[in-house]
Amino acid sequence: DAMAGGEETALLQESLGTLDSSLVKAQDGSFCIVSGEFETSQEAEEMLEKLEKEGLEPGLLHVASGMSDEAPVGNAAGDTSALPEATMPSSIQVYGTVTEINGNQVMLENDNQNDPYSSIVLNINEDTLILTATDCVPKELKDLKVGETLYAYVSPMMTRSLPPISNAELVICQVPEDMAAPTYATITEITSMNDGTPAYVTDRDIIYFIGENTVIKTLDGKKELTAADLTPGTKVLAWYQIMTMSIPAQTTPDEIRVLP
Template identity: 30%
Template sequence: MNKIQTLTMTFLTVAVLTANGAGAAAAPEPVRSLSVQVNGKAIQQQAIFDNQQQTVLVPLRQVAESLGFAVTWNESRNVAEIQKGTIWSYAKAGEDGYPDANVMKKLGAKPRLLNGSTYVPLAFVRDIMKTPVAVSGDDVTVGGAAADDHLKKAGTITGVRSDNGNVSIHVNGFLRGVVLYVSADTEIVTEDGRALKPEDLKLGMEVEATHAEVMTMSLPPHTAAKRIVVKNSLPDRVLGTAGELQSVTADSDGTLRVELKGERLSEHAFDNVVLRVTDQTEIVSTDGNTLLSPKDLKQGARVYAFYSPMLTKSLPPIGAAEKIVVEPSE
């Protein structure tokens, strides 16, 4: 996916018809052509690299229909509409505006008419049609192999919920996270291939998950887990609290203490707790699972803290932090 980050991507629009029914056509211009594969099969029309917009444009109808979308022309609005299940949107030549759920989204590029065909930014396929894309040299891949990186999430389990036997896990918190629904079809294994059960998924575990293509547009998004690999775990019976750091202080021996107030993540945890941060405490960010240091713990930061059940009987109780996961500031 990194290969397309420098490209602004826009989706193909169908040809706009003139009042007398003739197809409109744009003047030809020198462009770089790219081959297109959708779910592993080549389509007849090629994509182009639009030098003016510095973006890859793909032919709407062939790409959309190859993905199972219905494509229709709305003559009254001069837009090409696409629909598949709950996904509906449209593209209009010359306008950078695309319906996405209940909002109008800008993708940074406009659909164009070229030689009688409508082309749209590749980002439309990725962001509006919810289909992974990749660009490598003169090749555009839609779906299929492009899905491998697009459909993976790595990070820390920051929430576990079980409702009548239905298990879901929250990975990487709120701003950068995802809620994964675990079913009988979800494969759960350790890195060395040992099979696990849904009830083995615990707070603080580092996991890498492969999930379904379709995700809700909520924050965080929700989707189904296909495969979960547990990379490492915390000690049994670890407790968890999510909230805001009220204070960050150092003891006389240099040991850092943080006071956390928020919401308990497990049954016997606390809404308000003071935790000692030692050289054994793992500190990571929800943004890319980046390793952090104690100096990155600031008052006001939102964190997910996992700690030993061995706590003092004081109010708030005091214990040792096993792992702290830090949300980005924005």
């Protein structure tokens, strides 16, 4: 159920131990805790029963669906039925550790067995944009190192080889361990929620809401922008901490950088 946040929310999340959990913030400022993801509701009920046997207060948590028409309390916009469908992205997000650099090709690997691109080769060409994760400082291929973690956005057109090879549009490097890399997306539509709140639909299956604390800047961070600069077709990098489980997902970014 929705909570005010603060110590109550922190203590509840801490009581879940090592179980994966995420805070979801509603538009009204309240919070709920989303815990776990399961193939069936039966599996979720069994996990909840196990937690309560281990000491969790009965009735404190409940099983909720992540479907857009059954979203848990704490959804960022409340009424997901008003949300438009997101557009398919023009690029695919991949990530991993650099295991080899050969000429203009960078090999990425990760340990996620469910990731269809757990191994992929990036073609770095003259059009590839390489940026640092914290402040978008431009880098070059020679700055990438074996052993570092990269996030990249690649063309859906790739070879059928194993691993596949694809042209990289954007590479994000120097990602600190204590922060998430920014998300690269294109704004495809600007619409309004039932209460009039502008919703910025992107091709990344994410909808952005601009909060009073959202900072909008040019890519180099030297010029402040406004929401009026976010128009359909604009490519952006967005940093955020929490996101709803609805489809499409929703978030209020902390910062947005607008690509030229």
